Structures are given as structure tokens and as C-alpha cells.
Amino acid sequence: MADAPRQPGHLWLEGKTVVQLRADQPRPTHMPRGPAKRTGPGFLNPAMAPARTRSVLLLADALEHHWLVKDGHDLRALDALCATGVRVRRWRNEIPNQVQQRLRITANDLDDFALDWLKTSHTLFPPVIAVGHALEDDRYERPPQGVMENGIFIMKNDARIALMEAAYQWIDLDPFGSPVNFLDAAIQGLSRIGFLEVTATDTAALTGSSASSQRRRYGAKGIVDTYAHDDAVRVLLGLVATTAARHDRVVEPVLALFDGHHVRVSVKIRRSKESASEVLDWMGWRIRERSGAYRFVQHPTPEEVERGSGPMWIGPLWDRDIAGRLTEERALELCSPSTEGIQQATSSGLEWSEGDQEYAQRELRRSVRFIAEAADLMSRDHLLLHIDDLPNMAGVPHAPKMEVLFTALRGLGACAARLPDIDPFFVTDATLPTVLDCLRSLVTDS
Numbered sequence: 001m002a003d004a005p006r007q008p009g010h011l012w013l014e015g016k017t018v019v020q021l022r023a024d025q026p027r028p029t030h031m032p033r034g035p036a037k038r039t040g041p042g043f044l045n046p047a048m049a050p051a052r053t054r055s056v057l058l059l060a061d062a063l064e065h066h067w068l069v070k071d072g073h074d075l076r077a078l079d080a081l082c083a084t085g086v087r088v089r090r091w092r093n094e095i096p097n098q099v100q101q102r103l104r105i106t107a108n109d110l111d112d113f114a115l116d117w118l119k120t121s122h123t124l125f126p127p128v129i130a131v132g133h134a135l136e137d138d139r140y141e142r143p144p145q146g147v148m149e150n151g152i153f154i155m156k157n158d159a160r161i162a163l164m165e166a167a168y169q170w171i172d173l174d175p176f177g178s179p180v181n182f183l184d185a186a187i188q189g190l191s192r193i194g195f196l197e198v199t200a201t202d203t204a205a206l207t208g209s210s211a212s213s214q215r216r217r218y219g220a221k222g223i224v225d226t227y228a229h230d231d232a233v234r235v236l237l238g239l240v241a242t243t244a245a246r247h248d249r250v251v252e253p254v255l256a257l258f259d260g261h262h263v264r265v266s267v268k269i270r271r272s273k274e275s276a277s278e279v280l281d282w283m284g285w286r287i288r289e290r291s292g293a294y295r296f297v298q299h300p301t302p303e304e305v306e307r308g309s310g311p312m313w314i315g316p317l318w319d320r321d322i323a324g325r326l327t328e329e330r331a332l333e334l335c336s337p338s339t340e341g342i343q344q345a346t347s348s349g350l351e352w353s354e355g356d357q358e359y360a361q362r363e364l365r366r367s368v369r370f371i372a373e374a375a376d377l378m379s380r381d382h383l384l385l386h387i388d389d390l391p392n393m394a395g396v397p398h399a400p401k402m403e404v405l406f407t408a409l410r411g412l413g414a415c416a417a418r419l420p421d422i423d424p425f426f427v428t429d430a431t432l433p434t435v436l437d438c439l440r441s442l443v444t445d446s
Ligand SMILES: C[S@@+](CC[C@H](N)C(=O)[O-])C[C@H]1O[C@@H](n2cnc3c(N)ncnc32)[C@H](O)[C@@H]1O
Pocket: 048, 052, 079, 080, 081, 082, 083, 084, 085, 086, 087, 108, 109, 110, 111, 114, 157, 158, 159, 160, 174, 175, 176
């Protein structure tokens, strides 16, 4: 197998981190949303950059706000399928220096080429801060085998073994396709209170556009309509929650998004037999009504199943406080490179124009756009609507601008916020009749 290049094909900056791209991989273009055109060892999928940025922000938040481990305590984080390690390198480079010494990072993959690539990149472009944790040998009967490279412990293992060998407080699961094969091991690999981030790129199965895969992998039935993206998120969350319950654990969703070509859910998981026994209280079906609205039910009739999708998670999707701190300012503060950082990277061969910098800042903002504003509604009961569905439902020729509708709803004492989706979705705590009345009066008055 070929070694990762000592001299890179060319360099790229993701967040503050210098990334080596293969010579035959084009520089990422504006707003990469779909899957990378090429894949294979060493290819960086730029469409996943926003998810990696959110991962940096969430991990920093856990360390700074102590919602996973107590102040002063270490946090062990594992990227179980790390590939070339861009995520773990970003954790080491971009999480604030004040909390770096408390962060123990392990990176695992089965692919030698990818791991060599990680080691080479991390040696050529080391983190600003030196973190030299010794491996905690005393914790394990049989310490995991691997090497320590500039503050990242690197292992080559089947992920299922890596997950079971030690107890981590933070686990990232980012496989090709479906995560189902790794979920049991990931949940068992978490410490008593932990955090799990799961990516799934098998969106056809999650939405139900591939009905047989959805049935097989997720035990669910879908309807591919306006709600397919939200259903996909809830079907994956449902699987994570029921899998956790089988291991006497309970989930609390922190962030759950459909992001173009993948679904990503981030949940706190804690051991509690009692709460785990209640998991089915959070599971149900989304039933479509003739009016165009939907409602969640726990025990659908056979007729409702016909016009329903599920079973899926029907509880809250985000944590209000944590998601509320994922602001654009925070993304720039943590992940935007300083002028000196760019100068240093350009002296090592990075080509970085003002246009690139502008593009990078836009991408960082886009990674978290609309999240903080929607955090409150997404953490409690809400109604999800697509603005383009409303004219039909209200019997009016067109919809007003979303912001105009929001102002009118707020005038009635309701909350409303746009969702981070490529399509114009919003959430509100107003009832559907209120939204439609509001729309009619706005369109008639205009
Ligand atoms: C989608 S990539 C991970 C991307 C990475 N997390 C990132 O952000 O750049 C999936 C990785 O899983 C690895 N992989 C697949 N099956 C595995 C297994 N059973 N154990 C460990 N690694 C595995 C592949 O080698 C590949 O590098």
C-alpha cells in the first residue's frame, strides 16, 4: 500500500486546520452540499466540513460548560472511524487552549493509508498547543495498542473492538452509509454519562425512499413528502434511543439535523434503567391529515398507519441551552484562522486568497446558521411547516416572506423560527389554524 505523501498534493484549510488534499482532488468549491464526487483513501469530503465544525463547537461547549464531566476532570473522546483524522485534528487545533489539557483524544480506523495520512498531516502541521498525555495504562487490563502523535492517540482496530476496549465520554460514529452495525458497541463503549454523535449517509433508507432498506435497517415505514427529512432524523434518533434502552441507557437529544446528504444526531446518553424503561413513551408515528397537517400518535390504527411514517422518536430534538450557544459568532471565534495562522500556513505552501478566506467564513457561518434561534422551539413541542405548502393549505395565491409571517405570529404571542435546512422550513408553537389565519390576513392585506 502507498504511504501518505510527506509532501502534500496540495493544502487546504478546514476551520483553522491545515488539511492535505490528494493531488487529484480539486480544491473544495463554494457551498459543497452533496457527497464528494470521488471517494477513496485520502479523499476529504468537504460536504462534511459543517458537521465537523459543529462537532468542534459542541465538544468545546461540553468542556467549558461542564455538562459531561465535572470542572477539572478529563474528557476522553474517540472518533471510532476517523479516516484521515480531520475531525480529531480539528478538535486538537480549534478547541480553546484553556480546556485542551483536559481533552484526551483517540482516533481509530482500519485503513492503514488513512491512518498514515493522519500521522503525516498531524506531524507536518502540529497543533499550536502541546498536549502530551501518557496513555492511561492503569485504567485498562490490556491497554489499547496504538501510537501517540502530538496529543492524539492513534489506533488501528475494527471500530467495534475499539469501542468496547475502553470507556469514552464522547464517541463519534461516522461510517460510510448506515451506522446500524456500530451502534450497540458505541453505546456499550460510553461511560456512565456520555455523548454520542452519529452520522448516517443512507438517507434513502432513512426517509423511506428505499422502503425495503428502511424496513430492514430501521424497522420503519416512510412517506416521501415534505416531512421526509424530519422523519429521517427522527427514525435515526428512534433507533439510537431504543438501542440505548436495550443497554439500560436513556438518551437526551442535543442536536439532530438533516444536512443535505446525511443525517447527524448528537445525544447525551446516561445509564438509568428506570428512564430507559420509558423509551416507548417517546416513540410514535407521524400521521398525515387531509388538511395537510400532521400529528404524532403513539398507537396508530391500521388506517392511520397507511398515511403514517414511523415508528420514530417523537420527543424534543435539541437541547435548548447547548444548541442555543451554537451561534455564528462562536463558530467564527473558534474556527476562523487568524491572520498569523494563515501566514504560517502559506509559508508552508498553502495558497489562500482573500476570496478563499471570504468563502471559508461564509461556510463557518453556514455550519450553524439558524440553529441558535430555533433552539428553544426545537427543544419542546412545535409544529414544523414548509412555507411553500402554506398557500395551498390556506387557499391563498402565495406565501408572504418568512420573516413577515414570523413578525405577525410574534405579534400574536407565538414563537417562530427558521430551521437549518436547504428548504424553507420553519417551526412554531402556534397552531396550524392560527398560522393559516395569519397567512390569509397578510396575503389579503398586501
Ligand atoms: C466516512 S469515513 C470517516 C470520515 C471521518 N470521520 C471524517 O470526518 O473525515 C469512514 C471510515 O470508516 C472506516 N471503516 C469502515 N469500517 C470500519 C471498521 N469496521 N472499523 C474501523 N474503521 C472502519 C473506513 O476506513 C473509513 O475511513
